[in-house]
Amino acid sequence: xxxxxxxxxxxxxxxxxxxxxxxxxxxxxxxxxxxxxxxxxxxxxxxxxxxxxxxxxxxxxxxxxxxxxxxxxxxxxxxxxxxxxxxxxxxxxxxxxxxxxxxxxxxxxxxxxxxxxxxxxxxxxxxxxxxxxxxxxxxxxxxxxxxxxxxxxxxxxxxxxxxxxxxxxxxxxxxxxxxxxxxxxxxxxxxxxxxxxxxxxxxxxxxxxxxxxxxxxxxxxxxxxxx
Numbered sequence: 001x002x003x004x005x006x007x008x009x010x011x012x013x014x015x016x017x018x019x020x021x022x023x024x025x026x027x028x029x030x031x032x033x034x035x036x037x038x039x040x041x042x043x044x045x046x047x048x049x050x051x052x053x054x055x056x057x058x059x060x061x062x063x064x065x066x067x068x069x070x071x072x073x074x075x076x077x078x079x080x081x082x083x084x085x086x087x088x089x090x091x092x093x094x095x096x097x098x099x100x101x102x103x104x105x106x107x108x109x110x111x112x113x114x115x116x117x118x119x120x121x122x123x124x125x126x127x128x129x130x131x132x133x134x135x136x137x138x139x140x141x142x143x144x145x146x147x148x149x150x151x152x153x154x155x156x157x158x159x160x161x162x163x164x165x166x167x168x169x170x171x172x173x174x175x176x177x178x179x180x181x182x183x184x185x186x187x188x189x190x191x192x193x194x195x196x197x198x199x200x201x202x203x204x205x206x207x208x209x210x211x212x213x214x215x216x217x218x219x220x221x222x223x224x225x226x227x
Contacts, residue, residue, distance in 0.1 A: 002162060002194055003029035003052065008061035010047050021047040023217040024061070029196065031162070034189040036197045036205035039214040046167075048214065049198045053165045054082045066162050083112055087156030091168035093148045095140045101127060101151045102136040108159040126154040130184065146177025153184060157193075164188065166197045170204060182207055 008025040011018050021044050029035055039045040050056040051063060054070055057078070063070045065085055070078070087108075088094075095104045105123040114122070127136050130150040140148050149169065156164055166185070170178035186207060189195050197208060205211045206225075213221040 001028055002031045002033075002066055003027065003196075004062070004064040005051075006062045008048075008051065008058045008063060010044075010051065010056070011059045021217055022051075022058070025214075025217075025219060027212065027219065029194070031194055032189075032192050034185070034195045034197075034207075034209045035212060036199060036208035036210070037212045037214060038199055038202060038205045040200055043214045044217040045198050045200075045214050047217075049165065049167055052163075052196060053086050053088060054078045083108060083159060085162045087159065087161035087164045089149070089152050089156050089164060089166040089169050091171040093140070093152045093172075095148060095151060095155075097140055100137050100139055101132060101143065101154075104140075104151055105155045105158050108155060112159060122158055123154070126158045127151070129157070130154045144177065145173045146180050149173060149177070149181050150184065153181070153188075157188075163194045163196060166195065168199055168201075169197065170201075 005025055005027040008022055009020065010022040011020050025048065037045050037048060051058055054065070057071050057073065061071070065081065068081065070081065073081070096107070102123050105126055106119050109119040109122060124136060127133055130153055132147060132150055132154065135143060135147060143151065169185070170181050173181060182204070185195055185197070189209070197205070199205055208225070210222070210224045212219055
């Protein structure tokens, strides 16, 4: 098992008011699974994503990622875990505007202390894997939306993470580009990559092998697609 959450609560304090964003989440995800977490705005899915990606820690409950208990760790340790285990793909791409595609993909390796030659070779190989071998020297402003998202996917994969965590990955793409990214995620899953996708779009969620629905901070449905 790669992800194990038991009794996860997240409470935000705003002055005298406390808001319970997650209300005792129990969630298990196996390696090599493809899970879509679906919910409307305000359902708690973004909070859950932040916890899954070690961007935040729960108020209570237990979260284990690849057997390692995450709760209670300091920021530096969380950053190490993120860099090793989680590859992020965001709706807004989050690429450095003045860096080339190659330099953007190299970033996680730079933070991980990978030597320059190996860093360059791995980033180039990953860009070729997402069919951007001829766009390595292009900056984001010189790329289409679909190409920018492929750079983001290459960056997410380059550190060989145990999990890809995608937040509305087709939200800013046209239909054609969106289908291309959907196909890429399906290929990655077929090759053995664990993928967790956060979305409000049920049509997009159906490409996953399992759909978890969250509402008002609680999981209300968890269905695996028929074989």
